Amino acid sequence: MRVALYPGTFDPVTLGHLDIIGRAAQMVDRLVIGVAINRDKKPLFTLEERVAMVMAETAPLSAKTGCEILVHPFENLLIDCAHDVGATTIVRGLRAVADFEYEFQMVGMNRALDSSVETVFLMAEARYQPIASKLVKEICRLGGDVAKFVTPAVKVQLEARLRG
Numbered sequence: 653m654r655v656a657l658y659p660g661t662f663d664p665v666t667l668g669h670l671d672i673i674g675r676a677a678q679m680v681d682r683l684v685i686g687v688a689i690n691r692d693k694k695p696l697f698t699l700e701e702r703v704a705m706v707m708a709e710t711a712p713l714s715a716k717t718g719c720e721i722l723v724h725p726f727e728n729l730l731i732d733c734a735h736d737v738g739a740t741t742i743v744r745g746l747r748a749v750a751d752f753e754y755e756f757q758m759v760g761m762n763r764a765l766d767s768s769v770e771t772v773f774l775m776a777e778a779r780y781q782p783i784a785s786k787l788v789k790e791i792c793r794l795g796g797d798v799a800k801f802v803t804p805a806v807k808v809q810l811e812a813r814l815r816g
């Protein structure tokens with residue numbers, strides 16, 4: 653059974669994340685979405701809210717691909733989280749060159765911690781590649797329409813939180 657872990661903050665989950673999840677789900681039997689607590693980043697949504705949004709949005713992908721998709725909140729080391737969920741592969745999305753430097757270091761250090769866990773990088777469809785949760789929040793806060801970046805349900809939650 654092939655198990656992969658896709659970690660992130662998902663504050664909130666975007667169409668970019670969902671594209672990566674759909675691609676990863678076609679490659680493994682079980683995909684665990686690791687939702688990082690990430691207190692340092694001061695998330696807009698609570699862990700429970702982020703988990704609920706990821707669960708709701710990934711349910712159709714699970715039905716479509718036949719891959720079991722689980723959501724797992726975590727606060728520990730990524731490599732330990734991979735062990736906890738039985739994953740031998742970590743999935744990351746690559747957007748622009750800007751992501752590369754950080755991801756390059758992460759792979760190197762995670763490999764030093766446990767060389768048996770492999771990291772694979774996937775690229776979203778071109779129109780989803782520029783999407784970043786941080787910018788989606790900023791656009792929404794300033795009154796822009798985020799319909800091209802998130803699902804309708806996530807858009808409703810963003811507007812409720814940011815515009816009151």
Ligand code: ADP
Nearest residue numbers: 659660661662668669744745746776780781783
């Ligand atoms: P981070 O806070 O580290 O950026 P995120 O929670 O935003 O993490 O994203 C988790 C993972 O999803 C990361 O590997 C990130 O590169 C990837 N990702 C986010 N948005 C996109 C996108 N639009 N296209 C492809 N990958 C993405």
